[in-house]
Amino acid sequence: MLAAICLGGIFVRLAAGGFYKRLIRESANLALTKNRYLRTLRQNAEDTYRINMGMSNTRVYLERQLYSLRFMGMSLRGLESLGGQLTLLCFLAGGAAAFLSYWYRSDNYYIVLYGVMGIFGGMVTMFADYGVNLEEKRQHLLTCLQDQLENAMWSRLERENTTDQQPALPAEEERREQAPVRSIGRDRRSGAHARRSAEQTAASRENLREVSRDAREDRSGENWLQDLNPDQKRMLGEMLKGFIS
Template sequence: MMSFLQTGHALYALAAICLAGVFSRLMAGSFYKRLIKESANMALTKNRCLRTLKQNAEDTYRINQGMSNTRVYLERQLYGLRMGGMSVRGMDNLSGQLTLLCFLAGGGAAFLSYWYRSDNYYIVLYGTIGILSGMLTMLVDYGVNLEARRQQLLTCLQDYLENVMWPRMNREGATEHGPAVTAEEERREPAAVRSIARDRRSNNTNSRRSLEQMAASREYGGDKNSKENWLQDLNPEQKRVLGELLKEFIS
């Protein structure tokens, strides 16, 4: 252990942990940046993750006939995004763990140097390197800001789904059901026209029968004054029918 501490191998281990933390954060940030750029044109995107997400969203919307909470659905889908065999969320957690490991490794190396009674130089060296490497990974973390990029990606995807995809699918659904409704209305319209014509003919027939009955009753059972003024007792509909009958008789 003394040779491991005094030959500088512990410094290489601290440097490797620090670089792994920085590299993991940069990879996750680059992945989110690429997704945000591709989400600007989801219709023509070639990104496999976004195409899979879009297809899953369409299938879910059709099966459930809508989607009540798009934000929750997208968050659940982002948890499943994978990068190099590891989920993006897992990569973010790994970066945080490597930051803590830098502090712990530096502090552990400094304690071992003290325990084995090494020079104070090694104690200060490992303690300082551990603190600086941990702060470096934290600085890169704040620069990349994975959480802000994740929220930006969520906003872009939600905007596409709610303002582009859902209205388009609603229009397609209305177009599919439109011809059936029109055909049904066309079938109902002739029936309604026939019903109106049938009712009109029935009203004309009833009015003619009423006129004939009134004329017969005036001719055989009424007095002279009622025979002369029987036209005054007719309603407008009966007068109209009487006029049509006179036109037919004259012609």
């Protein structure tokens, strides 16, 4: 039992250390990585950056993502805690076995054997913990990921945003410049049309006055319209229509 606990603690630490090593090796280039955890992390980081138009604290974001990272059905933090718990369990199991041997008056050989094996197994797991050094590998992984995000991914996304925004600015400026020109053209056309209408109205009034004056001079009477010839009546009707319109 003590040997199984000791080997379990060593195996957990070695498995977590190997997983960290693979992640560190694959994090050298997130754009070409084949690790599904890192691909998911990259996609989530890009989506978060685009939605929020930036990321103020990349380190905190990466630490939160690593907390949700799982290996063998457990998070990496859980594996580290499990290794420490197995180390303590090795010490406790050795001490409990030695105490039970003494309680049931077993031979001193078994008392010493269980006590020494518990202490030796706990020290071996601690030695494996210091050799693997999961905390240092975790910090190394965070540094590599932060370097990739801040020095490679964020720069690329900023260039893409700048490229997408550049064509829109000249178009907007062109619309702003064309708007006053169009309005000025419309104002000029409206003024010219108003002047032509005023000139036509004035000419119609003047012609009406001339026809009326000629008719009064040619005949003094109330029914002077009846004495007009067809051409004069047609001209008078056209002038009235133009004056009314």
